Amino acid sequence: MTDSKSRPDRVAAHIAALPRSGIRDFFELVIAMDDVISLGVGEPDFNTPWGIREATIYSLERGRTNYTSNLGLLSLRKAVCEYVAKDFDVRYDPEKECIITVGVSEALDLILRAVLEAGDEVVYHEPCYVSYPACISMAQAVPVPIVTHKEGQFRLDPAELEKAVTPRTKAVLINFPNNPTGANIDFAQKQAIAEIAVRHDLLVITDEIYSELTYGERCKSIAAFPGMKDRTVFLHGFSKAYAMTGFRIGYACGPHDMIEAMMKIHQYSMLCASIMGQEAALEALRRGRNDMESMRREYRIRRNVIVKRFNDIGLSCHLPEGAFYAFPDVSSTGLSGTEFATRLLQQEKVAVVPGPAFSRHADNHVRCSYAVSLDDIETATSRISRFVAGLTA
Ligand SMILES: Cc1ncc(COP(=O)(O)O)c(C=O)c1O
Structure with missing residues (x-):
């Protein structure tokens, strides 16, 4: 045998x-x-804070156990877009520019599969979350790491980024605050990265999953810099800031064509994120800030x-x-x-x-x-x- x-x-x-x-x-x-x-x-x-768990239980009691729109509950998308506008300084249309996903994990996989073709390169900084090079490779593209160093507090040096760009580079993937280093970048560094993206016509994928857990000054998202909204896909979720890892809810906000492409993959592979998780996320945004x-x-x-x-x-x-x-x-x-x-x-x-x-x-x-x-x-x-x-x- x-x-x-x-x-x-x-x-x-x-x-x-x-x-x-x-x-x-x-x-x-x-x-x-x-x-x-x-x-x-x-x-x-x-x-997970009790109010969020309680709202989830209550939604189950009301029999809210169905599929939702592929894009996710409109009420949640509206709440997400309001939150992103207020806290990250960038406005998205909840009907066309936002999709609710199964964690940031799915959002990352969707955007990479939606935009990459075999041989495209994605520049990202290392040390990084374990999934980045793997997800880029699963999309048949080429992961191009830039190594960040202790001496530079593990920040991404824009000059290093620009050196790594080639004619095959399709996207830059950034994550600040960073897993595993805790590094963050400031306004000037974000601006420099944004200028490189504009100069080389690159897409920026920004994983903002730890943004609320910032202990110093917090600056707006790179998506909010001039010329960036149309070339940035903003990934975020509820796992870390709201202690909701098991609910598996994330989201992506970005230009309509990107969200539409992500939605196509999502509707055929995932259909929608769980309604229980989406109800919980809505409560987190409504009353979870304290x-x-x-x-x-x-x-x-x-x-x-x-x-x-x-x-x-x-x-x-x-x-x-x-x-x-x-x-x-x-x-x-x-x-x-x-x-x-x-x-x-x-x-x-x-x-x-x-x-x-x-x-x-x-x-x-x-x-x-x-x-x-x-x-x-x-x-x-x-x-x-x-x-x-x-x-x-
Ligand atoms: C940087 C980063 N992005 C994404 C994720 C995945 O998060 P989620 O639970 O939303 O899928 C993690 C989880 O550890 C992470 O550290």
Whole structure:
């Protein structure tokens, strides 16, 4: 009998060539162990605020269990467009320029598949969210990473971006605040990126999933810069800021032709996002702001604690300006990020994610999520301190 393992030819070559996510492999090790404190997971430790859960229950009680429009509930699209206008300074038409998706994950996949053809290039910055190069490759296009550095606080240098542009470049994909570095960019950097996009006639895809979790000054979206609305697709969602990962609701706002193309793929592959999730998202926008603000305040406190602890331990760590990740440099221990994470897990039962999960150039680093309680941050960093002291003893 033929074993499926002996039939690699059954899988499309561009899928067979994809590496498995480094996070997943590492967390299979973690799941097999007891009593691990995990700083590994990229999701809020808060429950979804009660008002949002209650509104979802109430919508179920009213029998709201049907399909919605392919684009999503119009009431939600209107609320999304109002929110984006107010908080990001860019106006979209809820009837034509907005689509509700299954998380930012689906929105990203849709826009990439909608615009890319085989051989097109997409420039993005690394370290980055694990899905970016994979989704670009799944759209049969070519991922072109620009490496960002600790010395530059992991910001995207516009000059590096311009150097990476070729006649095949179709789009630039940016994510600030960034997973995994927590980096953010300011007005001047956004403006410089916008000018490059205009100069080279590029589409900009901006993943704004951590925008609310910004601890310094927050500036308008790149979509709001002159000449940018018509060449930008704005991706956002409810997973992080509202602690709603399991509801799986995201959205894209952009020019009508882009949204229409995304909608075609979405209607044939997904039909619509779940109505329960959409009802929950509507409640989040109507009455969730205070809860969101109080979670943000709590993350900020945790950020300050964890970053200070790492620097005290001798693991140099820049102050992340957003999201909920610290990205310390562990090279002072003499270990690579991968060795550090593996030995720390074995010896001290603390899980952190090795840097190479986010870029092959990031093996001096580990990602530590501070979407965990202050108590867990205290215990985890005490264990890390003991681990590091043991290495040099
Ligand atoms: C930068 C970034 N974009 C997108 C996502 C996916 O989010 P969603 O839950 O909306 O699919 C994540 C999740 O960790 C992320 O970090």
